[in-house]
Amino acid sequence: xxxxxxxxxxxxxxxxFNAFSxxxxxxxxxxxxxxxxxxxxxxxxxxxxxxxxxxxGFPTGINIWKNQKIGFSFEVVPNIKVQxxxxxxxxxxxxxxVLVALGHGYTFAGRAAFESSGRYGITPVINKTIIKxxxxxxxxxxxxxxxxxxxxxxLLRLVFNLELLFKNS
Numbered sequence: 001x002x003x004x005x006x007x008x009x010x011x012x013x014x015x016x017f018n019a020f021s022x023x024x025x026x027x028x029x030x031x032x033x034x035x036x037x038x039x040x041x042x043x044x045x046x047x048x049x050x051x052x053x054x055x056x057g058f059p060t061g062i063n064i065w066k067n068q069k070i071g072f073s074f075e076v077v078p079n080i081k082v083q084x085x086x087x088x089x090x091x092x093x094x095x096x097x098v099l100v101a102l103g104h105g106y107t108f109a110g111r112a113a114f115e116s117s118g119r120y121g122i123t124p125v126i127n128k129t130i131i132k133x134x135x136x137x138x139x140x141x142x143x144x145x146x147x148x149x150x151x152x153x154x155l156l157r158l159v160f161n162l163e164l165l166f167k168n169s
Contacts, residue, residue, distance in 0.1 A: 023068075025065060025066060025067050025068075026064050026065060026066055027064075027065040027071075028062065028063070028064050028065075029062070029063045029065070029165055029166060030060075030061070030062050030063075030165075030166045031059070031060070031061055031062075031063070031163050031164060031165040031166065032058070032059070032060050032163065032164055032166075033058065033059045033060075033141075033161055033162055033163030033164065034056060034057070034058060034059075034161070034162055034163075035056070035057040035058075035059055035077070035141075035143075035159055035160065035161040035162075036049055036050075036055070036056060036057075036159065036160050036161075037049050037055050037057075037157050037158070037159050038157075038158045038159060038160060039157065039158045040155055040156075040157045041155060041156045041157070042153045042154065042155040042156075043153040043154065044153050052083075053081055053082060053083040054081070054082040054083075055079060055080070055081045055082075055090075056079070056080050057077045057078065057079040057080070057093070058077065058078055058080075059075055059076075059077045059095075059161065059163065060075065060076055060077070061073055061074055061075035061076065061095070062074050063099060063165075065099070068101060069100065069101050070098070070099065070100060070101075071098070071099035071101075072096070072097070072098060072099065073095075073096065073097050073098070073099050073109055073111070074095075074096050075093075075094075075095035075096070075097070075111070076092065076093065076094060076095065077092070077093040077095060078091075078092050078093075079091040079092070079093065090117070091115050091116055091117045092115070092116040093113060093114070093115050093116075094113075094114045094115075095111045095112070095113055095114075095123065096111065096112055097109050097110050097111030097112060097123075097125075098110050105128050105129035105132075105139075106126065106127070106128050107126075107127050107128075107129075108124070108125070108126055109123075109124075109125040109127065109141075109143075110122070110124055110125075111123040111124075111125060111143075113145060113147065115147065117149075117152065118149050118152055119147035119148065119149045119152055119155070120147065120148060120149065121145065121146045121147040121148050122145075122146055123143050123144065123145045123146070124143070124144050125141050125142065125143040125144070125161075126141070126142050127139050127140065127141035127142070127161075127163075128140055128141075129165075135166070136164055136165060136166050137164075137165040138162070138163070138164055138165075139162075139163055139165060140160070140161065140162055140163075141161040141162075141163060142159070142160065142161070143159050143161060144156075144157075144158070144159075145157045145159065
């Protein structure tokens with residue numbers, strides 16, 4: 001015969017177990033990555049990274065998920081360019097946006113873009129979680145930045161991005 005004490009303990013254990021397995025929202029995650037512009041198209045020229053120069057960016061951000069499907073992201077990306085004997089930070093990008101979980105590890109990020117160079121625009125991004133663990137996830141992203149400005153020629157870039165996502169506990 002099961003005593004009341006054992007039954008109560010079993011119910012309490014099952015409720016505790018279920019509570020810890022659920023994700024609490026809002027959920028906050030941080031990330032750091034490295035991105036390489038592959039090709040840049042503008043009115044003036046088409047330039048290729050690794051051939052004409054070397055450019056790299058370091059996206060760093062915080063994601064705040066409202067629920068399983070939608071969230072907000074705040075990202076800052078310093079960009080460095082090495083050409084010949086010169087290297088310098090060429091641009092700082094402020095990149096806020098909305099996140100939409102598409103399922104199967106895919107996420108869409110619709111970002112506004114404000115660059116210190118004077119350009120502004122949008123960046124649609126599709127990313128995919130490659131490796132997922134309890135404390136962090138690795139993901140690849142393919143952003144398609146479109147930039148405009150009155151005195152600077154518009155441009156379109158093809159970019160590849162690898163990032164590490166840190167989860168809060």
